[in-house]
Amino acid sequence: MNTGENTYKGAKVYSVAELTRTIKSILEDYVPACWVEGEISDYTMHRSGHHYFTIKDADSVLSCVMWKGRTGGLTFNPEAGMKVKVFGRVTVFEKGGRYQFEAWELALSGEGELAAAFEQLKRKLSEEGLFDAAHKKPIPKFPRRIGLVTSDTGAAIKDLVTVARRRNPAVELILYPARVQGAGAAEEIAAGIRAFNKWGQVDLLIVGRGGGSMEDLWPFNEEIVARAIYNSELPVISAVGHEIDYSISDLVADLRAPTPSAAAELSVPDAGELINGLTDARYRMQVALVNRIKALRERLEWAKRSRAFNRPQELLKEYYQRVDESRRRMELSLITSIDKKKSALGAMQSSLRALNPAAVLERGYAICRKLPLETVVRDAGELVKNDRLAITFARGGVVSKVEKVEERGLF
DSSP, rough: OHHHHOTTTTOOOHHHHHHHHHHHHHHHHHHHOOOEEEEEEEEEOTSOOOOEEEOOOOSSSEEEEEEEGGGGGGOOOOOOOOOOEEEEEEEEETTTTEEEEEEEEEOOHHHHHHHHHHHHHHHHHHTTTTTTTGGGOOOOSSOOOEEEHHHHHSSSHHHHHHHHHHOOSSEEEEEEEEEOTTTHHHHHHHHHHHHHHOOOSSSSEEEOOOOOOOTTGGGGGHHHHHHHHHHHOOOOOEEEHHHHHHHHHHHHHHEEEHHHHHHHHHHOHHHHHHHHHHHHHOOOHHHHHHHHHEEEEEEHHHHHHHHHHHHOOOOHHHHHHHHHHHHHHHHHHHHHHHHHHHHHHHHHHHHHHHOHHHHHTTTOOOOOETTTTTTOOGEEEEEETOOOEEEOSSSEEEEEESOOOOOOOOO
């Protein structure tokens, strides 16, 4: 009996597409989303934005794809040779007839790979200036309210609260609960930092968690957290792990605390120390005030015994005498100066009289000018017969005409 299906020897005959779709349905329905660990052997970032790569172990190779919409969550640059963990699901590429792994998340696996990614991001952010000291903000000495971005169940929050309450119960602690390890933790930490900045009602932020493996602490090495700290207008103390643990957050933050407890020690002023300091300051002010009053009293007693206080008229007479002496010295100096000026003026007048042409004429000399230009004649050789001359004497003058030129002189 023919049922309309394509059969051969009593069995259904599938088209290639039908069989591929069946395999796809079985794989995608019955293989759950999972993590797969392996080493990247090839990695290609297509110009479309999709990422294609393979992971392998000693026995098998698995083709993987990460669609463009998922790549924004990458916290490192995948490279061949890196050991990674991939979370996603098995799917079938029908056109190619092959199964592949659709990656939703990609994480480094192993301390060595995490350390390599740490150095990679550290180098990138350092080149951008995120670690520069010039960007660090001062930590307030007397914060009234401190924002905490950490887990609400971990040891870190307990240590922070215990130390803060012991040091100064008046300082208010505000918690933004955030996951501090695992998928999505970095996004929650960054969101907490941004939320406190938007609220603006705290003086300082402490961001961190207690100790753990490098993988546990990894959210504090992710770029999204580093940039949230860098862009924070509030000062940030990073307190991640133990003293030997260093994170990217520590490098970007305004201050690094080796532990959450140390962060509370650094940020919360000790009330006992403040009270002791105020008591000591008050004592020193009292001593200084007493000493000042004593010194002023001694000056007052000295003034009361002084001649100026007891015999002011004598002091005034002494000043009168000083004024008179100063006046006499000024008058003498002025007279001497005037005499010097008079002597200098007389010498200048004598010099001027000696140089006066009228004085020369008084001694019988005359000035001879050749007409019509009235140029002064200094040499008889400048004249010829019949030249007209204007001759000036000490008193009066004449106009004459040359009758004869005698260059050797007439005397």
